[in-house]
Amino acid sequence: MSGVRVLVGTKKGAFILTSDGKREKWDVSGPHFGGWEMYHIKGSPVDPNRIYASQSSGWFGQVVERSNDGGKSWETVGNRFEYAGVPGTHQWYDGTPHPWEFKRVWHVEPSLTDPDVVYAGVEDAALFRTTDGGQTWAEMPGLRGHGSGPHWAPGAGGLCLHTILLDPTNATRMYIAISAAGAFRTDDGGETWKPINKGLVSKYIPDPTAEVGHCVHRIAMHRARPSVLFMQKHWDVMRSDDSGDSWHEISGNLPTDFGFVIDVHTHEPETIYVVPIKSDSEHYPPDGKLRVYRSRTGGNEWEALTRGLPQQDCYVNVLRDSMAVDSLDPCGVYFGTSGGQVYGSANAGDNWTPIVRDLPAVMSVEVQTLP
Amino acid sequence: MIRVELPQHLRTLARVSDEVQVEVDGPATLGSVLDALEVRYPVLCGTIRDHTTRKRRPFLRFFACEEDFSHEPPEAPLPEAVTAGREPFLIVGALAGG
Numbered sequence: 001m002s003g004v005r006v007l008v009g010t011k012k013g014a015f016i017l018t019s020d021g022k023r024e025k026w027d028v029s030g031p032h033f034g035g036w037e038m039y040h041i042k043g044s045p046v047d048p049n050r051i052y053a054s055q056s057s058g059w060f061g062q063v064v065e066r067s068n069d070g071g072k073s074w075e076t077v078g079n080r081f082e083y084a085g086v087p088g089t090h091q092w093y094d095g096t097p098h099p100w101e102f103k104r105v106w107h108v109e110p111s112l113t114d115p116d117v118v119y120a121g122v123e124d125a126a127l128f129r130t131t132d133g134g135q136t137w138a139e140m141p142g143l144r145g146h147g148s149g150p151h152w153a154p155g156a157g158g159l160c161l162h163t164i165l166l167d168p169t170n171a172t173r174m175y176i177a178i179s180a181a182g183a184f185r186t187d188d189g190g191e192t193w194k195p196i197n198k199g200l201v202s203k204y205i206p207d208p209t210a211e212v213g214h215c216v217h218r219i220a221m222h223r224a225r226p227s228v229l230f231m232q233k234h235w236d237v238m239r240s241d242d243s244g245d246s247w248h249e250i251s252g253n254l255p256t257d258f259g260f261v262i263d264v265h266t267h268e269p270e271t272i273y274v275v276p277i278k279s280d281s282e283h284y285p286p287d288g289k290l291r292v293y294r295s296r297t298g299g300n301e302w303e304a305l306t307r308g309l310p311q312q313d314c315y316v317n318v319l320r321d322s323m324a325v326d327s328l329d330p331c332g333v334y335f336g337t338s339g340g341q342v343y344g345s346a347n348a349g350d351n352w353t354p355i356v357r358d359l360p361a362v363m364s365v366e367v368q369t370l371p
Numbered sequence: 372m373i374r375v376e377l378p379q380h381l382r383t384l385a386r387v388s389d390e391v392q393v394e395v396d397g398p399a400t401l402g403s404v405l406d407a408l409e410v411r412y413p414v415l416c417g418t419i420r421d422h423t424t425r426k427r428r429p430f431l432r433f434f435a436c437e438e439d440f441s442h443e444p445p446e447a448p449l450p451e452a453v454t455a456g457r458e459p460f461l462i463v464g465a466l467a468g469g
Contacts, residue, residue, distance in 0.1 A: 035380060036380070057380065058430055058467065059378075059380070059428065059430040059431060059464045059465070059467070060380060060381065060384075060418040060419075060428065060431075060464075061417055061418055061421075061428055062417065063384065063418065076384060076414045079416070079417045079418075079422075080416070080417060080422045082422065082423060
């Protein structure tokens with residue numbers, strides 16, 4: 001019988017939640033790497049037993065871990081992330097030039113074809129790649145070399161490259177997103193990049209329609225239709241039907257268009273999920289009600305999914321890497337909160353149950369569908 | 372033989388349960404002890420000192436014989452009690468964070 005493995009990164013360690021295909025009973029393993037901030041954990045699509053984890057600490061810096069047995073055991077691999085050439089400067093919060101400094105890995109994205117190839121999105125924003133299973137990392141300098149780098153500025157969480165999407169139909173096409181620079185695309189395997197932010201409007205920057213400077217929180221795609229992208233921006237939910245060349249707003253009837261996560265149903269390319277969050281700066285659900293919103297029309301028309309989620313006195317956040325979908329039928333949807341809950345739905349969001357309630361604050365959620 | 376006491380998380384990374392010992396060629400200085408430690412336990416590279424600048428990570432401290440060596444240069448000699456193995460060289464996580 002098939003099953004699922006949910007990989008949860010928290011502020012104080014990693015947890016692995018496993019279940020069979022019914023997704024009713026769960027085994028909880030962890031904490032792994034207790035005390036460390038686990039920014040992201042993700043398995044290889046080629047070899048599900050190969051898992052990579054970004055482990056970070058204010059005391060000890062960056063560590064990268066790799067498992068070859070589905071998370072039962074781990075080995076520490078390379079943690080040397082050096083910018084190519086002279087790093088240069090980006091904008092600091094006050095608008096002055098600030099030298100690029102590596103801080104941590106926000107996101108690891110294993111290759112779709114080779115378990116030893118992994119992309120890493122880091123803070124200060126840059127894209128790195130390993131081709132030897134994480135032992136060594138090299139910057140893909142074309143991104144920062146695009147020319148707009150000196151104008152990138154950090155969001156409240158830092159200048160982080162947090163989203164990496166690999167096009168399953170085109171090995172040379174990749175999308176990334178940076179807070180607060182925007183979205184970028186390469187069509188030549190990472191040699192050159194172009195900003196893809198046309199149609200985004202951000203009132204918090206001097207030119208609201210600037211080529212770069214937008215605080216993109218997350219981008220998602222459906223594997224069968226990779227030219228259609230969905231974006232949760234720092235205000236506004238957006239859609240592109242032309243691989244990011246242009247965007248239009250699909251916030252529709254959402255109670256707030258602010259949020260962090262966005263994801264797409266595994267079997268329905270027009271079904272998307274967001275978790276609206278109140279902002280400025282509150283960063284908790286409106287009215288104390290934790291609601292996932294689902295659109296079955298590719299945006300604009302949204303329904304609140306509330307069954308099994310707290311509908312009073314709930315003031316948690318759901319961070320940008322903290323939602324994932326499995327490949328079972330019906331599609332399973334999972335998300336984690338800053339309050340340490342990981343919720344799962346085995347029926348595409350109609351009903352939710354907490355898999356765990358009392359973990360440290362959740363930073364990332366990924367799911368593997370196992371044979 | 373220099374005895375080195377690591378903070379808990381670095382012991383876990385290095386897969387050791389107690390203090391470790393390193394050999395140093397030549398004078399035992401702050402830098403040579405850290406170099407020897409990283410050679411013996413490569414997994415600690417980057418966790419104590421920055422890979423590139425070789426500077427101490429801000430929230431770590433170096434103590435020996437009740438003296439603070441955190442701000443000393445790499446060529447600073449360590450006390451004779453440390454080089455003789457009677458006292459450990461301490462790498463300590465600063466009280467910080469949550």
